[in-house]
Amino acid sequence: MPTEEHQPDLTGTIQAVLDALQRQARNDRELRRHLRVIGTALLSIAGDDDDMLVKLPSEGESSGSSALHAEDVADGRAYATADANVPVLPPATDDDLKRLAAHFAGELDATDQPVSPLPSTPSDQDEATQLAELSDCFQAKAAYIRQALGSSGQNPLEPSPCTQWIGAKLKQSAQSQRSNWEVFAGSCEVVALIADALSEMVNNAALREYLPEGLLLAAEAQSAVAAVVRRLYKKSDPAQERFFQWLRQRTGIDRVYLPRYMRRDDTADPDQWQERLARVQAWRETLDTEIYRRRHERKLFGKLRYQLGQVAAGAADQWPRALQTINALIDLGVPPSHRMLRQLLWPFRDQLNAASAESRQLGWVAREVSRVSTSPSDAEPLSPADRDEKLVEQVADLLRNTSVVLIGGDERPLVRQTIEEAFDLRELIWCDTRPHQSHLTIEPFIARAEVSVVLLAIRWASHGLGAVREFCERYNKPFVRLPAGYSINQIAYQIWEQASERLRAWPKNT
Numbered sequence: 001m002p003t004e005e006h007q008p009d010l011t012g013t014i015q016a017v018l019d020a021l022q023r024q025a026r027n028d029r030e031l032r033r034h035l036r037v038i039g040t041a042l043l044s045i046a047g048d049d050d051d052m053l054v055k056l057p058s059e060g061e062s063s064g065s066s067a068l069h070a071e072d073v074a075d076g077r078a079y080a081t082a083d084a085n086v087p088v089l090p091p092a093t094d095d096d097l098k099r100l101a102a103h104f105a106g107e108l109d110a111t112d113q114p115v116s117p118l119p120s121t122p123s124d125q126d127e128a129t130q131l132a133e134l135s136d137c138f139q140a141k142a143a144y145i146r147q148a149l150g151s152s153g154q155n156p157l158e159p160s161p162c163t164q165w166i167g168a169k170l171k172q173s174a175q176s177q178r179s180n181w182e183v184f185a186g187s188c189e190v191v192a193l194i195a196d197a198l199s200e201m202v203n204n205a206a207l208r209e210y211l212p213e214g215l216l217l218a219a220e221a222q223s224a225v226a227a228v229v230r231r232l233y234k235k236s237d238p239a240q241e242r243f244f245q246w247l248r249q250r251t252g253i254d255r256v257y258l259p260r261y262m263r264r265d266d267t268a269d270p271d272q273w274q275e276r277l278a279r280v281q282a283w284r285e286t287l288d289t290e291i292y293r294r295r296h297e298r299k300l301f302g303k304l305r306y307q308l309g310q311v312a313a314g315a316a317d318q319w320p321r322a323l324q325t326i327n328a329l330i331d332l333g334v335p336p337s338h339r340m341l342r343q344l345l346w347p348f349r350d351q352l353n354a355a356s357a358e359s360r361q362l363g364w365v366a367r368e369v370s371r372v373s374t375s376p377s378d379a380e381p382l383s384p385a386d387r388d389e390k391l392v393e394q395v396a397d398l399l400r401n402t403s404v405v406l407i408g409g410d411e412r413p414l415v416r417q418t419i420e421e422a423f424d425l426r427e428l429i430w431c432d433t434r435p436h437q438s439h440l441t442i443e444p445f446i447a448r449a450e451v452s453v454v455l456l457a458i459r460w461a462s463h464g465l466g467a468v469r470e471f472c473e474r475y476n477k478p479f480v481r482l483p484a485g486y487s488i489n490q491i492a493y494q495i496w497e498q499a500s501e502r503l504r505a506w507p508k509n510t
Contacts, residue, residue, distance in 0.1 A: 130246060131199035137162040137239045138192035138225075145185040148174060162239060169232055177232060184228045186273035190221045190280055191243065197284050200487065202250075206294055210287055212256050217280055218247055220268045223261035228270035288414035293332065295418045295488060300329050301340055302393065308344055319351065327361045336364035345369050392422055395492040398503040400424040403450045407431045407442060407468060408457030408482075415486050422488045426450060446471045452506055453478045453499055455491070478502045 024031055144163040148170050159167045174181065198214055201207045222243050229237045251258055261268050268276070307322040326345075330336060345352055349369050356366035403426050406419075411430040420428045429445045446454055446468070454472050456479065472479040478499035482491065495503070 127202045127246070127250075128199045130242075131195045131202065134239060134243050134246075135192045135195035135199060138188040138195065141166060141239070142185040142188040142192065145170070145181050145188075149178065149181060149185075165233060165235070165237075173232065180228060180231045183270050183273060184225070184232060186277065187221065187225045187228055187270050190273055190277045191218075191225055191240075193277070193280050193284060194218045194221050195243065197280075197287060201287070204487070207287065207290065210283075210290070211254070213283060215247065215251055215254075215256050216258060216260075217276075217283060218243070219258045219261040221276060221280070222247065223266075224268040224270040224273060224276065226264075227267040284412075285414075288412055292414045292418045295422055297329065297332055297334055299421060300325055300332065301344075304329070304344060308348060311348065323355055323358065323362060326365055327359055330361035330364065336361075337368045341365060342369050391496060392488055392492045395495050395500075396423045398495075398500065398506075399452055401426050402452035403427040403429055403448065405429045405431060405442075405445050405451055405454045405477075406457070406486075407455065409486075418488065419486065419491065423492075442468065443471050446477055447475050451475075451477060452503060453480055453495060455480050455482055455495075457482045457486075478506075 021031070021035065140160055140162045144159070144166060148167075170181065194214065194217055198211075198218065201211055201214065222240055225237060225240045226244075229240065247258075248262070250256075260266055304322055304325045307318045307325060310318040311322060326341070329338075329341065334341065345365065346369060349366075352362065352366045352369060356363040401424065404419075404423070406428055408431075410432050416428050416430055419425070427450075429448075429451070431442050431445060445451065454468065454477050456468055469479050471477075480495050480498045482494055
């Protein structure tokens with residue numbers, strides 16, 4: 001055993017080895033790959049499995065497939081790292097290497113180690129806007145291609161930044177590559193639908209459970225676009241690249257592992273775009289159903305709150321109606337232990353116990369309320385969503401029993417029903433927009449006497465809809481711009497901010 005005075009200079013030795021590795025790794029791609037595997041193994045020793053962002057290669061998988069150098073991406077040989085969950089980190093500095101050497105030498109106390117910042121979550125609003133713009137761009141591509149391949153009687157669409165390269169290539173290969181252009185248009189429509197749905201989800205915590213499936217579909221759809229573009233164009237499509245980069249960042253932040261379609265050599269079949277579109281539409285319908293269910297749930301809670309308030313004020317005839325509302329909430333899927341139920345029914349627990357034999361639903365709720373020893377309202381404040389409901393109710397008071405015109409996007413039945421019920425509308429007149437559509441087709445709807453307000457979804461508005469404001473002024477109808485999506489809270493906020501004063505003075509037709 002060496003004495004203390006003859007112990008080797010471990011710090012200097014490690015530093016020398018690290019310096020040599022750093023110099024050699026700059027020009028040796030294979031060495032860089034091996035170092036990544038070693039680094040991954042060290043990280044797995046240092047932390048819990050659940051906290052790891054890095055995925056070790058599975059048995060039989062070559063270490064070379066687990067990472068790609070930046071040069072691979074830059075020269076076009078690949079367009080993704082193998083694991084989209086791994087954030088891109090800066091290269092190690094000399095100070096980093098010195099700290100590592102000091103750590104192995106036992107000279108660095110754990111409390112002195114710098115804390116690496118986690119990847120910052122992008123702004124929800126920025127993400128929603130980015131996805132909405134991408135959806136518009138892919139929809140514009142599809143419309144441009146279909147119009148160019150369609151009847152010759154139509155005037156050609158004006159090229160845009162989204163369709164710039166498409167226009168030139170279409171002139172060269174519209175007939176010889178017609179089938180591929182049709183596949184490209186269909187694939188763009190699939191991505192447009194996914195991006196539009198994701199734009200409504202990223203700032204809605206209630207829908208986050210549906211996000212992983214949406215990200216899987218997004219990976220497949222963008223991969224199909226990349227594949228068909230390679231049939232038509234030597235370069236990549238800028239919008240597809242932007243969508244891919246967003247997808248890689250989002251999955252890294254959310255720690256969602258995408259097993260397929262994130263590598264150039266693992267592409268989705270673009271010819272299957274129709275089957276893919278059907279799956280995306282089914283997923284979108286599931287989202288709409290859940291949005292409607294949650295909105296209906298909140299509406300029933302508002303109804304129950306009103307009925308119980310009337311009971312507390314002495315209106316005994318409201319108690320049977322309140323019991324019916326409780327049954328409806330349970331039938332809708334609200335758990336009997338729901339916080340809001342317990343909070344609202346706590347003051348009426350004796351009456352509820354007396355009525356518990358009337359139905360199984362009431363019995364379940366009565367048991368849950370009885371289990372709480374003190375009023376839940378003291379320890380469980382209302383959520384922001386509950387507070388937002390007050391604004392929705394205020395706007396509903398302004399719009400009740402009137403019709404509203406919504407211009408933009410494709411009509412979605414459940415979204416339409418949700419808006420109608422949230423604001424107690426007589427009717428939501430949804431005017432979808434298409435290329436070359438004349439704005440004159442919208443004027444009769446705006447002119448209708450029962451229409452109280454006109455909503456324009458800005459990102460769906462085509463150039464021909466600039467006259468909408470003029471129509472609103474002509475028929476004395478408030479004009480409200482919706483920046484993005486059809487969220488009930490967002491619609492309520494925009495109507496309140498832009499048109500509440502005029503709506504208060506508007507003579508309703510009853």
